Amino acid sequence: MSGKSVVVTGGFGALGRATVRAFLEAGWRVAAVDLGEAPEGTPDGVLAIGGVDLADLDSARAAMDKAAGAHGGLHALVNVAGGFRWQTLEDGDLSGWSALHRMNVTTAATASKAALPALKASGAGAIVNVAAAAARRAAAGMGAYAASKAGVLRLTESLAEELKDQGVRVNAVLPTIIDTPANRADMPGADFGRWVQPADLAATLLFLASDASRAITGAELLVAGRV
Template identity: 55%
Template sequence: MARNVVVTGGFGALGRVVADTFKAQGDTVARVDFAPSAPDGSGGDLDFAGVDLTDGEACQQLVAKIVDKLGGIDVLVNIAGGFTWETLGDGHMDSWRRMFTMNVMTAATITQAALEPIKASAAGRIINIGAGAAIKADTGMGAYAASKAGVHRLTEALAAELAGSSVTVNAVLPSIIDTPTNRADMPDADVSEWVKPQAIADAIAFLASSEARAISGALIPVTRGGEG
């Protein structure tokens, strides 16, 4: 049965792969992004550009448009976010505010706006992107890891809140993702153990499936490289 899927950060390297994975399953996909326009190539069934996911009113309006066009929302995948590497000693508090805004508030605000339509689904699914680095942070990862830890706690709290409903709430925790940006930022790194976007998309697709109906509140590491 085809579902209506919303993917935030849908224009990015991971978001595009996740959207394409759901489309390949026959689902209808709405991609949402802060970027002013969608990238060239394949798109979602609906694309919404220039959306500030920290703006509650904008998110409410977005959800209303999606529900009006599609009839409802079954799956919400919160990929929108950001990264920074900065030591506390040499860094700025603006980086901490920016990480919490980009990673926690984007997920919380759009999820709150979409909660009623998702609860109305026969099998609602909310899937967040956490981070392996938030389990044990390293040098320079304080602001990023702290914000992603916030995503983990949001996932657990919302799963408990919705325990009596048909909605599940989970998060995947990738290690370094093999994207063009990461390759450019770390040109000397061994990328063989980096996680492919498709592997993450497959884990997300599983959590959105009926087979994962009994899984909620889980923080699932996605850390293996390679193609097999």
């Protein structure tokens, strides 16, 4: 059992809930930070911190301080918070580009900045960012989303270099399609068994947050399932 402490942003969402479970089962002390209120069925033992806009530095700092205070420090930050919008350039509203940038890049950068003092104090901290396979190659209608997730990769790369000698590792995963209720509703004809299972992706996030991956920083790991 690890006995370490983690903050999972977006911890009330589909992947976030699976991630919270994976860390709990591995013996971590877990705080879930999210925009909305904690959903029914949040597991016992999770410190649920709702109503937090992670694009706002003061709000993010208050949440990280609360988690680190309650759990005796902070060893890992898993940036799951984010979102998706499909829109073509021709028909879509240009505000979608800044909205997705805020939702995906600003939240990850702000949460990371807010968590940094506690992560450095732990002596061996880790940040794991959830980007997307689309960051490498965008399909039609995915420009704004892919650009924002490419921003998450550049953040990962730059922060890994910045923190290389300061005891904090920074890595990212690039999922294709996760098997979530929202995706099943949007793509009812798809073969869900080929998609990435949330528990499998959560296990990868756990690995990248754990000492088992201590030699890895600045990595961008494609998690494709069989898509």
